[in-house]
Amino acid sequence: MAVIGNDAGLTIDRILLATDLTPASEMVARYAEMLARRYESKLTLVHVVDLSAVIKSEDAGAGFALEHARQTSTSEMTNLLERIVHNGVPAIGHSLESRNPAAAIVRFADEIDADLIVAGTHSRRGLSRIVLGSCAEGIIRHATCPVITLGTNTKPVRDGQHSFGNIVFATDFGSNAEAKVHIALAFAQDAASKIYLCHVLEHARKEIPDGLEIRLKVEEMMGKMIPRSAYDWCDPECVVEEGDAADHILELARSKEADLIILGARHSSSWLVHLNDGVVGRILREAECPVMTIGSK
Numbered sequence: 001m002a003v004i005g006n007d008a009g010l011t012i013d014r015i016l017l018a019t020d021l022t023p024a025s026e027m028v029a030r031y032a033e034m035l036a037r038r039y040e041s042k043l044t045l046v047h048v049v050d051l052s053a054v055i056k057s058e059d060a061g062a063g064f065a066l067e068h069a070r071q072t073s074t075s076e077m078t079n080l081l082e083r084i085v086h087n088g089v090p091a092i093g094h095s096l097e098s099r100n101p102a103a104a105i106v107r108f109a110d111e112i113d114a115d116l117i118v119a120g121t122h123s124r125r126g127l128s129r130i131v132l133g134s135c136a137e138g139i140i141r142h143a144t145c146p147v148i149t150l151g152t153n154t155k156p157v158r159d160g161q162h163s164f165g166n167i168v169f170a171t172d173f174g175s176n177a178e179a180k181v182h183i184a185l186a187f188a189q190d191a192a193s194k195i196y197l198c199h200v201l202e203h204a205r206k207e208i209p210d211g212l213e214i215r216l217k218v219e220e221m222m223g224k225m226i227p228r229s230a231y232d233w234c235d236p237e238c239v240v241e242e243g244d245a246a247d248h249i250l251e252l253a254r255s256k257e258a259d260l261i262i263l264g265a266r267h268s269s270s271w272l273v274h275l276n277d278g279v280v281g282r283i284l285r286e287a288e289c290p291v292m293t294i295g296s297k
Contacts, residue, residue, distance in 0.1 A: 010186035028120040048101035102138025
């Protein structure tokens with residue numbers, strides 16, 4: 001993904017769609033297809049046969065299950081590719097095998113120099129909470145390019161509706177915050193979007209004068225991350241809230257009818273990652289629009 005200086009020029013040449021080829025992934029595939037058409041991108045589909053799930057033992061049935069998984073992957077990938085190409089989007093497909101699907105997807109994205117990964121998340125109920133699928137978590141925590149995920153609460157995107165009318169960009173002023181702002185602004189400029197820059201003070205101040213001073217300081221910090229040239233084509237709005245970060249980001253996205261939420265996501269050195277208790281994990285679960293995560297090393 002090329003972002004050209006302060007002018008926020010945007011090019012997306014290669015999009016990688018990570019799909020599990022289930023009926024639930026159909027909306028994700030259509031979204032990736034629309035993005036590819038919008039940005040005139042080459043679309044690459046990848047499906048990973050999870051060997052750790054297919055081969056659970058060394059008995060004779062394991063070989064049959066693996067071969068069945070391979071045939072199913074090839075057949076369903078072919079059907080999906082035929083539909084996408086028929087719709088006028090250049091696309092190719094790859095079926096991989098790995099005991100760590102997330103690692104295989106991230107590695108493959110690096111090999112093809114993907115500018116963007118599009119993936120779905122699923123939720124499953126544990127003893128006391130909903131958690132994200134581990135594959136999506138691994139991709140988000142390790143990808144070297146931005147990742148757009150569509151969760152189970154994402155509202156269907158109509159065919160042809162590929163523009164981002166309103167974008168919510170949430171920042172914690174962490175690593176590479178300004179670079180992430182430039183990516184958000186690039187999407188906003190390309191789609192002539194309204195963009196809201198948001199920061200949430202999670203520890204509210206009881207003293208009103210002190211609290212007001214902090215809010216003004218945060219607004220000033222956000223304002224400094226926006227290049228002056230951005231004001232020639234949009235009207236960025238800085239929003240500072242106090243309280244629970246996920247609550248405020250989700251509410252802002254709902255109230256502004258956001259088409260995209262953009263977040264930073266810290267990279268991890270381990271594949272045993274768990275987003276379910278964090279701000280990013282909750283937003284991915286509950287957001288009604290697609291969510292882009294941009295990694296920080």
